[in-house]
Amino acid sequence: MTSPIDPTPEDSRFFAELSALEPSSETDQRILEAAGFELGRQGGLERARRVIFQGSLWAAMVVVTVLVVLLAPESGPGIPGESSSPSDSASPRPGSESTTHPASSDSSSSDSVSSRRISPEVATRDSLAARVSASPGAVPTGEAPLAAGGVVPAAEAPDASWIPDDSVVLEAVELLSLELKGLRREASRLPPEERDLRLELESRIENTHRDLMDLRRSLRGHRAPADHPVPVSSTPTPTEDSQP
Amino acid sequence: MRTDRELIQLYLRDAGDGEEAFRTFYWRHRQSLYVYILSIVRHRENAEEVLQETLITFLRHARKLGSTENYRPWLLRAARSRSIDRLRKEERETRARKLRAERDLTPRVPDPADLAGSGLSEEVVNVLVQLPVEQSEVLILRGSVELTFAQIAELTGVCENTAVSRYRYAVQKVRDTLIQGGKGDFTDRSHSRG
Numbered sequence: 001m002t003s004p005i006d007p008t009p010e011d012s013r014f015f016a017e018l019s020a021l022e023p024s025s026e027t028d029q030r031i032l033e034a035a036g037f038e039l040g041r042q043g044g045l046e047r048a049r050r051v052i053f054q055g056s057l058w059a060a061m062v063v064v065t066v067l068v069v070l071l072a073p074e075s076g077p078g079i080p081g082e083s084s085s086p087s088d089s090a091s092p093r094p095g096s097e098s099t100t101h102p103a104s105s106d107s108s109s110s111d112s113v114s115s116r117r118i119s120p121e122v123a124t125r126d127s128l129a130a131r132v133s134a135s136p137g138a139v140p141t142g143e144a145p146l147a148a149g150g151v152v153p154a155a156e157a158p159d160a161s162w163i164p165d166d167s168v169v170l171e172a173v174e175l176l177s178l179e180l181k182g183l184r185r186e187a188s189r190l191p192p193e194e195r196d197l198r199l200e201l202e203s204r205i206e207n208t209h210r211d212l213m214d215l216r217r218s219l220r221g222h223r224a225p226a227d228h229p230v231p232v233s234s235t236p237t238p239t240e241d242s243q244p
Numbered sequence: 245m246r247t248d249r250e251l252i253q254l255y256l257r258d259a260g261d262g263e264e265a266f267r268t269f270y271w272r273h274r275q276s277l278y279v280y281i282l283s284i285v286r287h288r289e290n291a292e293e294v295l296q297e298t299l300i301t302f303l304r305h306a307r308k309l310g311s312t313e314n315y316r317p318w319l320l321r322a323a324r325s326r327s328i329d330r331l332r333k334e335e336r337e338t339r340a341r342k343l344r345a346e347r348d349l350t351p352r353v354p355d356p357a358d359l360a361g362s363g364l365s366e367e368v369v370n371v372l373v374q375l376p377v378e379q380s381e382v383l384i385l386r387g388s389v390e391l392t393f394a395q396i397a398e399l400t401g402v403c404e405n406t407a408v409s410r411y412r413y414a415v416q417k418v419r420d421t422l423i424q425g426g427k428g429d430f431t432d433r434s435h436s437r438g
Contacts (some may be wrong), residue, residue, distance in 0.1 A: 010422040011415060015387040017368045023278045027292040028270075031299045035266045038303040039255070 169219050176212040183208060248272075248315045252306055270299065273316060276389040277323050283384035284327035286373050287334070294330050298323045320389070320399055324381075331377065371421045379414035386411050 187201040246254075246268070254265035277298065282291040301322055302315070309318060364372070372380060378400075385396045393411070397404040 008415075008419060010419040011387065014368055014371065014418050014422065017364050018279050018384065018388050019275070021279050021282060021364065022275055023292050023295055027296060028274070031270060031296055032263070032267060034296070034300050035255070035270070035303055036263050038300070039262060042307070 166219060169215055173212060173215045173219070176208055176215065180205065180208045180212060247313050249313050252315065256307060266303075269315075273319055277319055279388045280320065280381070280384050281323050281327045283372065283380040284324070284377055285330050285334070286380075290330050290334070291327075294323065294326045297326050301326075317395070317399070320385075320391075324399060367422050371418050374421075375414055375417060379410045379417070382407055382410040383414035383418070 183201060183205045187198060187205065190198050190201065246265075248269060251265045251269040255262040255269070274295070278291060278295050281294045281298075282288070285291050285294060298319065302319060309315070312318075375383065381400065382396055385391045385399065386393070391399070393404050393407045396411075397407040400407065402410075
């Protein structure tokens with residue numbers, strides 16, 4: 001017994017007619033043209049994607065290069081290996097009197113410079129203290145040397161050839177400014193009856209102010225502080241001519 | 245003879261003979277696809293449009309389809325989906341026209357005139373337009389496209405037994421119609437619900 005789904009002659013005729021069915025030639029043409037167009041479109045898309053990708057890469061490289069150039073640390077004259085920590089710059093170091101050559105900004109002298117890193121405040125104070133202590137009549141006390149004295153003779157001044165670089169001087173300026181501010185604040189809080197203390201404070205304020213001015217002038221003119229006379233008080237300074 | 249995969253890869257590489265490779269591929273599948281689409285939409289012009297849409301969609305997705313050896317299942321699925329969408333769209337438009345004109349909600353009965361000029365005999369045309377879409381679809385997939393019932397079941401989303409029974413009913417009606425000279429009784433007018 002045959003299955004109902006087994007083919008019969010009627011089925012064969014039916015399917016034979018159906019197999020003669022075909023789409024029109026216009027439809028064939030449209031489909032083949034669409035295939036060519038799609039190929040060109042996808043090729044164009046691929047090329048466009050490649051161009052955009054390469055362009056983006058180039059743009060990214062340019063941006064990164066510009067950022068690296070802008071954000072790179074300045075490699076100007078300075079003390080290589082100098083630490084930026086506040087403790088280093090603020091702490092006094094023994095033997096900190098400068099004897100190095102002023103032209104020490106290049107790396108060849110970095111070892112000698114870095115081996116005796118001097119805090120700018122101490123360097124300034126030490127040089128000033130040396131000048132003051134070398135002058136006659138100077139009072140050898142902690143803070144007092146700045147309150148006394150006169151002009152340090154040039155022959156006994158510290159090595160005038162040592163000229164700190166701008167970054168050191170800037171740091172010294174900043175420290176002295178802070179100290180000046182602190183002294184002025186302290187003076188303003190003193191009660192009127194503390195006359196002696198007030199006089200001492202005013203003297204220190206004046207000296208600190210002069211030091212600050214000297215440093216600022218040295219920044220502008222790059223002249224060693226030792227070239228400038230540093231009158232630390234208003235009293236007349238003894239000179240050779242005036243000595244008995 | 246090159247496989248579908250080889251032909252499409254030649255086409256995608258576009259090494260000079262890409263269009264010729266696609267032409268070979270298209271000629272291999274066009275007739276069976278067309279007949280299958282026609283069995284659903286029952287309208288020659290609509291069937292040609294659906295065929296065109298199916299092939300263009302295939303071209304746009306060819307790169308993503310992977311390196312399968314035979315693209316026929318994908319083509320049939322895409323053709324079916326578009327055919328059913330077109331059929332539903334036609335029915336909606338017909339209903340809307342009738343609502344505006346006669347307030348008649350009778351679903352559209354396929355018109356044998358839609359298959360006029362296709363080269364089919366009047367009897368075969370009558371069979372095609374009168375069969376429910378589910379049955380004509382299975383009839384064509386089995387008889388013209390030559391799929392197995394398992395493949396038909398997978399494509400149409402029914403179980404294999406349902407596919408077999410639909411085919412049986414369709415074949416019976418074809419025989420009855422052709423034996424009786426195109427005057428078969430088609431009482432089941434249910435349209436495809438996808």
